[in-house]
Amino acid sequence: MHPLVDIIEFEIVAPYTLRIAFDDGAEQIVNFEPVLYGELYGPLRELALFNQVHLDEETYNLVWPNEADFDPWTLHEWPRVVDALAARAQTGRLRRSTYTGSDASRRLFSDPIHALRTTEQLTA
Numbered sequence: 001m002h003p004l005v006d007i008i009e010f011e012i013v014a015p016y017t018l019r020i021a022f023d024d025g026a027e028q029i030v031n032f033e034p035v036l037y038g039e040l041y042g043p044l045r046e047l048a049l050f051n052q053v054h055l056d057e058e059t060y061n062l063v064w065p066n067e068a069d070f071d072p073w074t075l076h077e078w079p080r081v082v083d084a085l086a087a088r089a090q091t092g093r094l095r096r097s098t099y100t101g102s103d104a105s106r107r108l109f110s111d112p113i114h115a116l117r118t119t120e121q122l123t124a
Contacts, residue, residue, distance in 0.1 A: 002073045006060030015047055020062070022076055030078045032070075034086035040068050041089065 006023040013019045016033040036045045043066055044050045056063050063069045074081060 005072050005076050007072050020075055028078050030075055035089040037089040
């Protein structure tokens with residue numbers, strides 16, 4: 001299980017790109033474009049839909065009208081995991097599942113460590 005962090009604010013800074021602030025003081029600039037593939041995340045390539053992102057004040061997570069969301073820890077660790085996630089997304093092996101740890105309301109885009117291990121296995 002990974003640490004839990006909350007998103008406290010975000011700002012759209014460029015197409016498909018958000019500045020995200022976390023409750024631990026960290027901040028990331030996240031370009032989502034490399035992972036916007038598949039049934040759930042592909043529709044977010046329509047910029048008008050992507051720009052409808054909002055912060056769910058109950059789960060402290062970013063969500064879109066089509067119910068797409070990303071685990072806050074994955075976004076927190078984006079520079080470390082984006083290449084692995086993009087590789088999985090573009091091959092159709094990236095999917096959302098429900099997080100069942102101590103905070104079941106959080107959703108999981110992909111466990112960053114699992115994504116890295118999977119990519120390492122694919123490139124070995």
